[in-house]
Structure formats: structure tokens, C-alpha cells
Amino acid sequence: QSALTQPASVSGSPGQSLTISCTGTSSDVGGFNYVSWYQQHPGKAPKLIISDVSKRPSGVSNRFSGSKSGNTASLTISGLQAEDEADYYCCSYAGSSTYVFGGGTKLTVL
Amino acid sequence: QVQLQESGPGLVKPSETLSLTCAVSGYSISSGYYWGWIRQPPGKGLQWIGNIYHGGSTYYNPSLKSRVTISVDTSKNQFSLKLNSVTAADTAVYYCARKPTTEDWFDPWGQGTLVTVSS
Numbered sequence: 001q002s003a004l005t006q007p008a009s010v011s012g013s014p015g016q017s018l019t020i021s022c023t024g025t026s027s028d029v030g031g032f033n034y035v036s037w038y039q040q041h042p043g044k045a046p047k048l049i050i051s052d053v054s055k056r057p058s059g060v061s062n063r064f065s066g067s068k069s070g071n072t073a074s075l076t077i078s079g080l081q082a083e084d085e086a087d088y089y090c091c092s093y094a095g096s097s098t099y100v101f102g103g104g105t106k107l108t109v110l
Numbered sequence: 111q112v113q114l115q116e117s118g119p120g121l122v123k124p125s126e127t128l129s130l131t132c133a134v135s136g137y138s139i140s141s142g143y144y145w146g147w148i149r150q151p152p153g154k155g156l157q158w159i160g161n162i163y164h165g166g167s168t169y170y171n172p173s174l175k176s177r178v179t180i181s182v183d184t185s186k187n188q189f190s191l192k193l194n195s196v197t198a199a200d201t202a203v204y205y206c207a208r209k210p211t212t213e214d215w216f217d218p219w220g221q222g223t224l225v226t227v228s229s
Binding site for chain 2: 048
């Protein structure tokens with residue numbers, strides 16, 4: 001069970017859109033539609049922002065959206081805002097009631 | 111509104127056992143859900159440790175399974191983590207979180223507690 005692969009960092013200007021990828025295998029991301037995404041600000045606990053690949057929990061901005069193709073899931077943030085600067089983590093169900101997280105991506109708003 | 115709060119020693123010696131408790135408020139553990147532990151080494155990513163169902167069924171990360179025990183105490187509305195034979199690599203912020211029974215995501219999370227393994 002290896003960690004899912006995410007880019008270490010991404011950056012964008014206010015108003016722009018950007019996408020964070022999360023690559024796994026057919027045993028996790030590719031095998032199930034159970035990918036979730038978490039936003040973590042410095043010194044804070046992670047916060048759920050996307051569940052089941054593309055579902056947005058109540059209260060989460062519609063600027064966040066998720067998708068999946070094959071073994072890669074993606075988180076897209078549109079209309080980038082300063083408050084979006086944070087670390088983002090993907091997580092996938094990996095079978096047998098186990099879970100695997102990605103290594104995390106640091107988003108910088110320029 | 112459900113809230114989770116981790117507690118336990120912030121410093122553990124190498125080869126000893128790390129013990130943490132997660133107190134749950136605003137929801138009765140015995141009513142359902144899975145309850146999990148996730149950790150984050152300083153400056154690094156998240157690692158799922160394991161989950162426990164209110165009835166006691168447990169599921170562990172294969173890489174930690176030989177050293178981990180998660181238990182639940184419904185009378186105190188809390189669940190616990192024990193990790194034995196710790197090394198410096200187990201130094202991390204440890205989070206507890208709730209997972210819906212038929213869903214595969216974690217929410218909410220506790221604030222986390224830093225555990226340092228050092229002599």
C-alpha cells in the first residue's frame with residue numbers, strides 16, 4: 001500500500017483555475033469511486049472538501065470540484081482566492097476496509 | 111455538533127508504547143459510525159492508521175498492523191490508540207476522525223496532538 005502521488009506544489013494567481021492530480025493504481029483510485037479530498041491550513045486539522053470523487057459536502061464552496069479518470073483523480077479549484085492557500089490531500093479507499101492518502105500538495109496563491 | 115479531542119503524552123521514549131485517547135462529544139459512539147486514527151509526521155503527508163466500528167471491529171494499515179491496537183470504550187464515549195515499539199519515525203501529529211458506516215471519507219477531525227518519540 002503505497003502513498004498516492006500528488007505534485008509537491010502548485011501555484012496560481014487570484015481568479016485563475018488550477019488542478020491538483022492524485023495518481024494511484026487499479027487497487028485504489030482506479031478500482032473504486034471513493035476518492036476524497038482534504039484542505040489543511042497551517043497548524044489546523046484537515047477539512048473534507050470533496051467525497052466520492054466529486055461530491056461536495058454542505059458548506060464547501062462550489063469553486064471546488066473533483067473528477068477521476070483511470071488511476072488518476074483530480075481536484076480543480078476555480079476562481080482562486082487567497083484563502084485557498086493551503087495543503088491539499090487526496091485519499092482513496094484501497095480495498096479490505098483500508099485507506100491510503102496522497103503525499104499532499106502545497107497550493108500557493110501568487 | 112460532533113466534536114473529537116485527542117489527548118495523551120506528548121513525549122514517548124523509543125521502544126515504549128504510544129497511547130492516545132479520542133474523546134467524542136455531541137454524538138454517542140455506540141450509535142454507529144467508524145472511528146479512525148490518522149497521523150502526520152512533521153512537514154509530511156497524512157497516513158491512515160486504522161478504524162474501529164462501535165461494535166469493536168477493527169481495520170488497520172497493513173504497514174502498522176503488527177504494532178497497532180485500536181479500542182473503544184462506549185461507556186466513556188471515547189476510543190483509543192496504542193502503538194508499541196515506537197521509534198523516532200513515529201513522531202507525528204496524531205488525529206482522530208469519524209467515518210460514516212457506508213461512506214469512505216473522514217469528517218470531522220480532532221485538532222490533533224503532537225507525539226514526539228525521543229529519549
